[in-house]
Amino acid sequence: MSAEVDSLLQEAKESIEAAQNYRSELQQRLHGLNQARKQVRGSSGQAREALQRHFAELQAAAGRLLAERLAGLLAEVDGIEADSIRPLDECQNLIEHGVGQADELLREGEAALRCGLGDKEDKLGSFTNKAMHIQLDSLPEVPALVDVPCVSAQLDDSLLGLLRDRVSRHGSVSSHPPVQIEELQERPGSILVRWCKVDEDFAAADYRMQYRRSGSGGSQYEDAYIGRDCEFLVLHLDPHTDYLFRVCARGEGRTEWSPWSIPQTGYTTLAPHEWRSGTEGYILSSRKNIALRNDSTQSRCSVLYSDASTYFCGQTLTFKISAVAQMDRRDSLGVCLDTLQGDESLQRDQAVCISTNGAVFVNGKEMTNQLPAVTVGSTVTFDMELVNLLPVGNNNLSDGAGFKLRVTIGSGNREVVFDWLVEQAVDSFFFGCSFLHAGWKVLVF
Template sequence: MSVEVDVLLQEAKESIEAAQNYRSELQQRLQSLNQARKQVRGSSGQARETLRRHFAELQAAAGRLLTERLANLLAEVDVIEADSIKPLDECQCLIEHGVGQADELLREGEAALRCGLGEKEDKLGSFTKKALHIQLDSLPEVPALVDVPCVSAQLDDSLLGLLRERVSRHGAVSSHPPVQIDELQERPGSVLVRWCKVDEDFAAADFRLQYRRSGSGGAGGSGGSQFEDAYIGRDCEFLVLHLDPHTDYLFRVSARGEGRTEWSPWSVPQTGYTTLVAHEWRSGTDGYILSSRRNIALRNDSSQSRCPVLYSNAPTYFCGQTLTFKISAAGQMDRRDSLGVCIDSEKGEESLQRDQAVCISTKGAVFVNGKEMTNQLPAVTVGSSVTFDMEVVNLFPIGTGGNFKLRVTIGSGNREVVFDWLVDQAVDCLFFGCSFVHSGWKVLVF
């Protein structure tokens, strides 16, 4: 076979492979397009159902309110009518009784006039006496029409106008939620969620982040557990802790406008996960009690003169990450107190203020390989967060000492210090630790 044929065969194989890759890419884009179409169709159907249900509930509620109001007004009319008719009925009874007495008296008077002379005198005397007893000159008083109620109904026609104006502005339809998740960043046993506004006209007062374990229903499905609140506040990022590694979680965020009580529609759920195991303190260290997840340590026994260092369970801090110590309770300060990272976890050490370690004391002093720096950070108190960020500056020995360099940033309060840390060997993962002389200190690591 000639060289030209070999070249043609090679070109044909490359073209076939390129065509296969091209077809695969197009098929993936078709899948993404179908997902986008499904999202548009599905969200539109959900919006229609939400609108129909909401307005049906409003119509039913408005009907009930109008019916109740009509019944109350009719009851008021009934009460006024009953209270006003009662004295009129009593007056009528009195008049009808007087009419009856007058009819009877007329009959007796006519009979007395028709009787014979022998009994006329007795009859006329009895009639006259009875007439005087009835008091024919006394008439009951009948109230004038202006003095009796004339019931009317006052109806404000502006209600319909107000209702029309409010209904015309009630509800809104938008093509996108006002906020969307911008980034999901894996952290040890957690995911850092960042979000941003996509509607600049929406004045957000608070944000609400929710998450749940992802199920077979997918990002828009109903599988998995129920969403639960992770954060409500004004920040645009939050670290969701206590997540299982290699497990998909769904995250969504909404916003609440200034002066409003209702929340905006949810953002499109985003799937995130972490491959990093959670930071844990090492169990079995004298003088410390750990939480069930071993991410919180409490210094509980300072009766002994020694102040053992509590190390991490493993070297789980990797360069390029942020390590955070959160102080939730504080005891008495001591210059030997320390929070920091180290290359090894030697037993018997009483502080991280030693070689092969960088740390900060509770008084704010920074130590590098056991030597105190001139730069000072704020003292560590209840609520303080101390962060460590590291990046590799070089991977090759510098000079003749075989040293490697890590750039370290320690933050506390609103201040931070940055310095280069020389270590004897190339490292990409470190232990972390703490030591407190006095009891009462409680620290969360993440």
């Protein structure tokens, strides 16, 4: 009986635990559902506000434009009227003056006819002389109606049709942004952001990606990338800090940007790559990710190593050359297992590197394959994959190495792939560079 009770108790405990897990899962799904509902309602409210604000601004602007155009046209009418009436007023004044002279002459002539015989000759003579000076046969020219302006307004009714057509197609509402972030991949002190189109009918000409620090103390979004690529590496990020990323697109032939994608949160746990401070002949940027060879008084190369072994297999290590100088065969960029004081070049044992002339070295031996020479703007990448070999002494093992690293070095549009044999498993690597002449400048990330 006791065994049966124990079995029932065990079943009850398991059922209670299952019920608790089930309730927890349901609560998580309920939380996700609430988040989804919040996103729908919140984005709908923001869309309504954006539409109302935009069309209110359009209405106000259209009213101002129409009022300004009406005032301009009325001013044109006023100007034409004033310019046309002025000569008519002048002609009217001339005619009215002539009428006044004629009236006065008529009165004098009638008075001369009525006067007595003694004064008649003088009166008639004075009247005749005055009439000759007035030039009664000279009449002012009055313009014909066809020669004076007849002001009219020409109004094209097609404007309303054009406006109706443009307004009917102005703006759009979509349930999803046309582009979304699909992956946030952590890199040392940086995050690789990848995005893709989710609306196949949207022809994207450019993409725009922004980011900002998350949290209540977060900054404003700032542009990180604008271009045609669908990925971008955001540098100079603090490890273990949340950042928000979003992306939008601009259609072919359009000037406005699409709605922003749903922001995605990303962070990196990997410390940024840094050059080692205090190496003679080199100066570093404030973030220690840019090194400048500044001292050419020394007659030998010196290797500048990383501050720590921060490069791991499975990652991509990138060197970007931002300034060049005179080349030397000992110049090099590469990866090594350890750091040695007094090294003149990475072209040594326990290291793989590329020279500035494109030669590739493995453990100090030059390979037959060669990459393009390094120039301003060149990007050199190192990718490594760890391949385990069988233990030493196995019949299938032809060498004494314990592990094999598959190394890919890329420069320009070419790459070299080879196997690097090491005696023991390696979790992380140092990186370094060496230049003889001053002027070389390299960024690592």
